[in-house]
Amino acid sequence: MVLLFIMGIVPALIIENVVVRSYESRAVSQRTVMVKNQCDILADQLVKRGYMNNPTDEVINAECDMLTNIYNGRILVINQDDRVIKDTYNLDLGKTSLSQEVIDCFSGKETSLYDDEHQYIEMTVAIRNTESRAREIIGVLLISVSTVEINNSKEILETRGTLTLGIAIVLILILGLILSRVLVQPFQKITSAIEGITDGYQDEDISVPDYVETELITDAFNRMLTRVKTVDDTRDEFVSNVSHELKTPLASMKVLADSLNMNPDAPLEQYKEFMKDISDEIDRENQIISDLLSLVRMDKNAADLNIEEISINEELEQILRRLEPIASKANVKLYLDSFRPVTAEVDETKLTLALTNVIENAIKYNKPEGGWVRISLNADRKYFYVSIADSGIGIPEDDVDSIFERFYRVDKSHSRDIGGTGLGLAITKSAIAMHRGAIRVNSKLGEGTTFSIRIPLMHVV
Amino acid sequence: MKKKIILTTVFLMAFMSACSFYEPLEPENVFSLYYLNEDQNRLETVPYTPAADETVPVLDELIANQGRSSEDGKLYSLLPKEVKITGSILDGTTLILDFSPQYKEMPIGREALVRGGIVREFLQVDGVDRVMFTVDGEPLTDSAGDEIGAMTTESFVENSAETINTYQSAAMTLYFTDPSGKTLIPETRKVYYISSEPLERAVVDELFRGPRMTGSSPVFGSEYTVLSVVTQDDTCYVNLNSSGNGITAAPNVDEKVQIYALVNSLTETCGVEQVQITLDGESNRMFRKEVSLSAPFTKNEELTE
Numbered sequence: 001m002v003l004l005f006i007m008g009i010v011p012a013l014i015i016e017n018v019v020v021r022s023y024e025s026r027a028v029s030q031r032t033v034m035v036k037n038q039c040d041i042l043a044d045q046l047v048k049r050g051y052m053n054n055p056t057d058e059v060i061n062a063e064c065d066m067l068t069n070i071y072n073g074r075i076l077v078i079n080q081d082d083r084v085i086k087d088t089y090n091l092d093l094g095k096t097s098l099s100q101e102v103i104d105c106f107s108g109k110e111t112s113l114y115d116d117e118h119q120y121i122e123m124t125v126a127i128r129n130t131e132s133r134a135r136e137i138i139g140v141l142l143i144s145v146s147t148v149e150i151n152n153s154k155e156i157l158e159t160r161g162t163l164t165l166g167i168a169i170v171l172i173l174i175l176g177l178i179l180s181r182v183l184v185q186p187f188q189k190i191t192s193a194i195e196g197i198t199d200g201y202q203d204e205d206i207s208v209p210d211y212v213e214t215e216l217i218t219d220a221f222n223r224m225l226t227r228v229k230t231v232d233d234t235r236d237e238f239v240s241n242v243s244h245e246l247k248t249p250l251a252s253m254k255v256l257a258d259s260l261n262m263n264p265d266a267p268l269e270q271y272k273e274f275m276k277d278i279s280d281e282i283d284r285e286n287q288i289i290s291d292l293l294s295l296v297r298m299d300k301n302a303a304d305l306n307i308e309e310i311s312i313n314e315e316l317e318q319i320l321r322r323l324e325p326i327a328s329k330a331n332v333k334l335y336l337d338s339f340r341p342v343t344a345e346v347d348e349t350k351l352t353l354a355l356t357n358v359i360e361n362a363i364k365y366n367k368p369e370g371g372w373v374r375i376s377l378n379a380d381r382k383y384f385y386v387s388i389a390d391s392g393i394g395i396p397e398d399d400v401d402s403i404f405e406r407f408y409r410v411d412k413s414h415s416r417d418i419g420g421t422g423l424g425l426a427i428t429k430s431a432i433a434m435h436r437g438a439i440r441v442n443s444k445l446g447e448g449t450t451f452s453i454r455i456p457l458m459h460v461v
Numbered sequence: 462m463k464k465k466i467i468l469t470t471v472f473l474m475a476f477m478s479a480c481s482f483y484e485p486l487e488p489e490n491v492f493s494l495y496y497l498n499e500d501q502n503r504l505e506t507v508p509y510t511p512a513a514d515e516t517v518p519v520l521d522e523l524i525a526n527q528g529r530s531s532e533d534g535k536l537y538s539l540l541p542k543e544v545k546i547t548g549s550i551l552d553g554t555t556l557i558l559d560f561s562p563q564y565k566e567m568p569i570g571r572e573a574l575v576r577g578g579i580v581r582e583f584l585q586v587d588g589v590d591r592v593m594f595t596v597d598g599e600p601l602t603d604s605a606g607d608e609i610g611a612m613t614t615e616s617f618v619e620n621s622a623e624t625i626n627t628y629q630s631a632a633m634t635l636y637f638t639d640p641s642g643k644t645l646i647p648e649t650r651k652v653y654y655i656s657s658e659p660l661e662r663a664v665v666d667e668l669f670r671g672p673r674m675t676g677s678s679p680v681f682g683s684e685y686t687v688l689s690v691v692t693q694d695d696t697c698y699v700n701l702n703s704s705g706n707g708i709t710a711a712p713n714v715d716e717k718v719q720i721y722a723l724v725n726s727l728t729e730t731c732g733v734e735q736v737q738i739t740l741d742g743e744s745n746r747m748f749r750k751e752v753s754l755s756a757p758f759t760k761n762e763e764l765t766e
Binding site (some may be wrong): 065073076081082083090091092094095096097098099101102103106107118122144 | 605615624653
């Protein structure tokens, strides 16, 4: 607002001043030139008509009076004795001139000056004897011209300028106020819309299509809002899933305990069997809780990573050694293809957890009659790649996109038999994301699944 | 308490009056010595208090000072080295200064400045009203051979341009007389006068300057001088001084012609209805012999040709 004001008014002020100044100097110089011309002509005529010796010449006197009237000035003709022989004001006739300009003119220096304090132009023109060869100075024309008139015009100009400026200032002020209102209004709309959402009484997207800029802002805001809503929804779903998963073992335990309580004559074998089931359910509950905890830890930022340089080949061998018992129990053969030695900067614990979960899944979801799991390790300059292929039951196409979600189960009916908490792949995905890596899945129902993992060799913060 | 205030007031008043008493008094006879500036194209003045206070010794002191530069050495003396003042005579109130023959060799501009400076300087001395120059015993003449004669401050003009905006012009109808002094002859002219003085004053002054047309004669000589011209409502009061040297420039001019030249000029040019003439501020006097000044005059067309 203030900026607008300054931008509008300062140039106007400058222009006004410049115009008035230039008018004055131009008018004065124009006047000077005109008078000077006339006086040069007059000086010639004075000599030709012998006025210096006969100051009663009617023609010259008439001409002097005319010039005096036209230019609002005064002409003094001074003869060679420095005596005034003609004064158009008739005030100083016969006097001897002591003016500096006249004395200067007698020594050949003509003057022309503008005194803006007393508002006059004064000039001297030497009258030279054109008849003689020496062209000696035989007199001086002293002309003074009032510039009050020029000054009056200048003042009028100035007054008009100031008036116009005043009007302009008022207009700019009003216009500026209105304009700033109008300009800022869409942004105010956005602000109130956002406040509406914050306060909770507005739920839909905001839309302020007044300017391209506001549209871009609202679009960006809407995208953010959608994302926030998705996150919110996911969290709600997660909470309900967690509650459900935690309740399931508890419900089983309750059923087992109640049936024992209601049947006091139950044989010892039944007691033992039920107590074992309850113990299993507690283990399961425990497993779910520790998985959840590790998942939550994964969700925290990458600063929690404990980065060190390790051999991925050794790491994989160790994992396979640990999983060997489960594999042989399920009649699954494990193969490891290491194409080259790979060392990388990773968090050992988290990476091990991630890989273990994928390989364990590959074993668990193999075909009931048994099968194989083939793990390969490769690397280029930037990344190392681990692919885990199995001959398992495969994943239906519709479910492929959801398998990394928490508590997501492809086959809900079999899940209890196979065990697990439904959090394994979610943990894997988080761990790999923390390493700035990526995981892809390719699957064909009934033929098998291949997980491809890519992780950078160097850890980048 | 009251006493205290009174005492304080008295003290204060005494103190204040004391202050005014001890203010440095302006020395009565401060002169200006005239010099030329560095470019020798302008007069400059330096304040000076002469040692003597009688007319002649002061004149001698000033004459002796000619040809010297100013004390600080920045300003030049008026007279060049070769020109000397060879003698001086005080004839009544006219001072006659005699210069050496080299005076005539000065260039025109320098000569004018010298003349102006010396005249102004010597006119400051009490008892000197006019200054006349002679060169080698002969009166100073101009290039045409005419005598320049006695000079006063009025003989010189300086910075005529600076005051241009203080003048304004008016068309005046002035009444003069024929050589016989019996009738009035009107003359119209454009006159420039200083804006700060009233038009009536300018009219009276212009009337006293005399006619320009051939065949007209002036109505007033130097027997009268104008003391004041004041206008109130539609009456113009003209106060004349008749105690001059009594020389009648136009003894044959009729008294009525003199009165009505003044009255008609003023009523015609300035639009006043009547003119009251006073002599030395008194209206119960007779103008010359016949005309009483007791009542104001109105315009009289009968005397006009």
